[in-house]
Amino acid sequence: MLRPVSATNSSNPVLGRAASDLIEIKDLNFKYFGSTTPVLQNVNLTVKNNEIVLIAGHSGSGKSTLLRAINGLIPHQHSGDYSGEVLVDGLKVSETSMSVLALKVGYIFQNPENQIFMFSVERDVAFGLENLALPQAEMRERVDWAMELLQIKSLALRAPHELSDGQKQRVAIAGVLAMKPKILILDEPTSLLDPFTAKSLVNLIRDLRSTLGITVLIVEHRLDLVAKICDRMVVVDKGTVVLEGSPREILSKTDVSLFGVTEPTIVKLSKRLSLEGEKLALDAQELTTALKPVA
Template sequence: MSDLISVKNYNFTYAGSNKPALIDINFNVKKGEIVVIAGPSGCGKSTLLRSLIGLIPHMYAGKSSGSVIVDGLDVSQTPISELAKRIGFVFQNPENQIFMFSVERDIAFGLENLQLPRDEIQNRVIWACELLGIIDLMKRAPYELSDGQKQRVALAGVIAMKPSILILDEPTSLLDPYTAQELINLVKKLHDELGITILIVEHRLDLLLNIASRIVIMNEGKIVLDGKLDEVLTKKEAMLIGVGIPTIVRLQNLLKEGGLDLGRISLTVVELANKLNVILRDNI
């Protein structure tokens, strides 16, 4: 499979700062991957995402070296408007992304900027609303929606552009656990149905255990761990860095320390319960 994102020996320091925010980043993403980016506050996650979508260097001043190539384009040489056709980006706070007086106008906004024919715009708005389950919200005013609904509208606006990459920076941080899980399930659906490659910064790793194929852990501007979830989350370094290790993984790590090695780590409660059932039945 080809690499959709390729970051090589990349460093970035914000203007006015004497400390680099990103140090020697080497990071490739293949088409169709779902990658979680995690790490303590201030470690550089959002800076890395800004470097992928072109906000760095086009909107944020600073000094960079190395290369960032996305979908074959050198980000530093490509206008943000061109990158936006390929990469959809959803912020932590949907308020920053919703401008219009009705949901449907809001979702159409990015498409109008692409100067697509009116019919095509209308079709894509309906398609995106159906996919995200917000057809009944189309005529509503975005400011009167709940946070979870706003986040879906923001996601619909991005999906309507038919990007090949979807980048989400803490999309669930304003949501309650149930709505957060619903949003993550929708993201998974977009991946499965549209084949979109997804990068997601998320602190609540337990939400992503069933959907992500890979996790990248950052610390102090560097990528320190990169691999499959079950392999990375059982490493001592992951615990020391202070990434919120999901309870199900912590339980298995503790059991292993206590002498009960269950083999390959289970990422779902059902799978772990089945394993424990067998062991307990055999020993009672």
């Protein structure tokens, strides 16, 4: 069911929160220091363990700001007027240091150049771990594990700056996964990638969720690529969550272009063929299957 925004929390009144709730945002408001208008307004959102959640909305609607409120950049590095509460794995973000939060939340920027610092891929993957004072053997093991997982082991000694954008994105993801976070946040990770590389990154994210049991939040404009792998879609407009539901429910019932989201061509075609609700096709394969009885 499409859930209206206010009916958000599945908290257990006895325990305070459901055991499966990994991120809980309650009545969050935020205004950047020096600005006149609030960016986040009364945001309530719960993310369960092992979900993949897509965040979509107009440019400037507050998507990246919302992600920063989860990884702690807000309020720790961006000051401003902050009220409400964000809990990550039970920890209050506003009272937890960035170094502790980095063990819970891995953050991938739009441009991997922003998180590539070292002269070789393996040193780069190890970069975050160096602050954890791990024994050398464990560090080596984690770096090898992450490079294997992201299929970049053959690039271990290469200079990251010589790699393609898709490979750089994999190096950045390996670096955050080596920290073994419970949550992976990706802010427009495919925007610099060609369609083929973007699709393989999206498939990788889908597989990481299954193999690692990780929880994923992804901001992405290319719904045609991600709608199928996401359990839930959250639409943000003017700093408020206005729609929440499965991508199929939202895309079936709502004209998402009103919120700056491009409706995938397959979805448009599916609607014209009156394949709506549960039958709405999110990709070419689903459309082909739905049309088989007609052919």
